[in-house]
Amino acid sequence: MSQIWSDRQRRTNQLVRRVAAHILAENPDGNQLLGLCRLTWITNAYEGDNPAYIHSTKIPALADAIGIDLKGLTLPAVASLVAQKFQDQELLPLILPHTGFTNFYKAYRNSARPWAIDNKNALLDIFRQAQSLNSDEEGEELAARIALLPSIPKANHPEQGMRPEFLLTPVCFALDPRLRFPIINGAGRIKALLRRVGVVDGTTVAKYRALVSLIGRGGIKDAADLDQLGLADQLDLLSDDQEQLRYQLPEQPQEGDELPSKEEEEVARLQQALSAVQRRLHNRMTNQLRRILDKWTLFEGRAADCRYDVLVRNYDGANNDLLIEVKSSTDASQVRMAIGQVFAYWHRLKGDTDDIHSAILFPSRPTDQIQNLLSWLEIGMLWLDDEHLYTHTDWLDGMATLITV
Numbered sequence: 001m002s003q004i005w006s007d008r009q010r011r012t013n014q015l016v017r018r019v020a021a022h023i024l025a026e027n028p029d030g031n032q033l034l035g036l037c038r039l040t041w042i043t044n045a046y047e048g049d050n051p052a053y054i055h056s057t058k059i060p061a062l063a064d065a066i067g068i069d070l071k072g073l074t075l076p077a078v079a080s081l082v083a084q085k086f087q088d089q090e091l092l093p094l095i096l097p098h099t100g101f102t103n104f105y106k107a108y109r110n111s112a113r114p115w116a117i118d119n120k121n122a123l124l125d126i127f128r129q130a131q132s133l134n135s136d137e138e139g140e141e142l143a144a145r146i147a148l149l150p151s152i153p154k155a156n157h158p159e160q161g162m163r164p165e166f167l168l169t170p171v172c173f174a175l176d177p178r179l180r181f182p183i184i185n186g187a188g189r190i191k192a193l194l195r196r197v198g199v200v201d202g203t204t205v206a207k208y209r210a211l212v213s214l215i216g217r218g219g220i221k222d223a224a225d226l227d228q229l230g231l232a233d234q235l236d237l238l239s240d241d242q243e244q245l246r247y248q249l250p251e252q253p254q255e256g257d258e259l260p261s262k263e264e265e266e267v268a269r270l271q272q273a274l275s276a277v278q279r280r281l282h283n284r285m286t287n288q289l290r291r292i293l294d295k296w297t298l299f300e301g302r303a304a305d306c307r308y309d310v311l312v313r314n315y316d317g318a319n320n321d322l323l324i325e326v327k328s329s330t331d332a333s334q335v336r337m338a339i340g341q342v343f344a345y346w347h348r349l350k351g352d353t354d355d356i357h358s359a360i361l362f363p364s365r366p367t368d369q370i371q372n373l374l375s376w377l378e379i380g381m382l383w384l385d386d387e388h389l390y391t392h393t394d395w396l397d398g399m400a401t402l403i404t405v
Contacts, residue, residue: 003294009101009173009224012040015094016174019065020131022086024124030117033127035064037112040170042100051098058100101227102170102185108162111155119149126168130175136212139181140205142172147204165204179222182211193229219299228297281328285363285384286310289326292389293399301345308345315357315399322399323349323358324382330366335373342379359396 016039023032038061045052059078063070066085070078079095104112116123122145129142146168151161166185173181184190184207194200197210211226220226286309290298297313308323315322323346325338342358350356359380366374366381371392374381380393382400391400 003290003298005101006224006228008098009227010179010222011094011097012099012101013174013176013179013224015039015091015099016171017131017177018088018091018094019062019082020127020175022088023065024128024131028124029067030120030123031064031113032067033120033123034113034116035061035066036127036175037116037167037171038064040100040102040174041104041109043103046098046100053100062095102183102187104167105162105186107154108152108167111153111158112167115150115152122149123168127171127175130172130181131177133176133178133181136180139172139176139212140208142181143169143184143204143208146172163204165207173223173227176223179224180212180215182208182223183227184208184211189228278328281363282326285326285328285361288384288387289324289361289389292387296399301349303348306345306348308341308349309361311349312399316395317398320355320357321349322380322396324361325358326361328363330362330364330370332370335360335366335370339374339377339379359393365390365392 016036019039020036023036038057041053041057041061043053043057054075059070059073059075062078062082066082068081068085070081073081075096079092082095083089083091126142126145129138129145133139133142143165146165149164149168152164152167154160154162169182169184173179173183175181184194184204191200194202194207194210197214199206199210202210211223214220214229215222215226220229289310293312296315299311299313301308301311309326310324312322312324314320323342325341325345327334327338338360342360343356346356346358356378357380359382360374362381362383364385365383371381375393380396381391382393382396383390389400391397
């Protein structure tokens with residue numbers, strides 16, 4: 001699952017809920033309700049410093065939602081104006097970052113407006129219910145209400161209709177304060193996921209039930225993570241064994257009296273218990289690696305016999321995974337333990353194979369002797385300094401921020 005994309009979806013949730021808090025308390029019209037839907041939309045140009053979606057989609061969506069003409073304004077100017085209109089300065093940091101996540105079908109973008117106007121009362125009730133969801137049972141009721149709405153007609157071909165769930169489940173996700181209402185649309189990854197759980201041809205309610213039941217498994221903590229699960233290389237998370245072997249890498253605790261480390265049970269069999277200082281450093285390093293590698297999908301192992309630190313999915317673009325063991329010291333005993341761990345974990349994950357992709361992450365550059373040992377074993381070497389990831393391993397140069405010789 002892409003952490004960048006999941007976080008973008010969560011930001012969209014925060015923005016839509018903040019805007020909705022102001023307009024749903026009044027009596028919004030169909031255009032304003034469509035504006036909330038459009039705040040979840042993107043176009044193909046959705047990344048970069050000044051992507052096209054901002055002026056073609058995001059600003060017009062805000063204009064619809066608040067009922068003000070925003071043409072010709074920059075995004076900072078729009079954010080300032082909207083914050084001023086609602087006397088809500090907390091809108092500024094929500095409007096400025098990238099938001100939106102669904103590339104809604106172009107053939108239905110225009111026809112969705114008259115449909116929203118015609119179904120304004122039903123949409124208002126649905127949106128208000130979505131912004132105050134308290135349980136999955138209430139969410140299921142909401143899914144049933146969405147299914148009862150008429151199809152959205154296709155532009156110039158009104159006889160061809162689109163399911164209302166394609167338009168409304170993204171905005172219900174964006175309104176849900178619990179972040180548990182699943183996105184059910186025509187995206188390929190969603191179809192793949194629905195097919196995997198056997199409801200691709202099911203009702204809206206059946207799809208809702210099946211998707212919500214996956215939250216909490218395999219590191220899927222909310223519907224933002226769930227939306228990424230349909231990617232082809234993520235579907236193995238749905239098997240019971242893989243759920244433990246590949247678990248979405250979470251933020252690691254760094255403060256407090258209890259500093260749990262997922263490898264403590266195994267480490268205890270190899271050496272004395274880790275000190276709190278070492279555990280804190282270990283988790284800080286893991287979190288730093290998680291931030292640096294946020295463009296990759298990262299997992300951690302939770303099976304009793306395979307508690308690896310990080311697995312980087314398709315790290316090299318050739319469908320090879322990289323197993324990384326994090327060590328809080330370059331001490332020789334830690335290095336020897338890490339060597340044994342990466343080989344044991346790799347065998348548990350991949351079976352009998354000579355094609356091993358593993359690395360050890362250190363808090364600082366190891367000695368030449370350790371470098372030579374790891375090179376001889378064909379184990380990659382990484383270390384951290386400030387916000388940079390270093391390597392002396394040529395086949396890891398696409399991952400590290402700085403390469404040394």
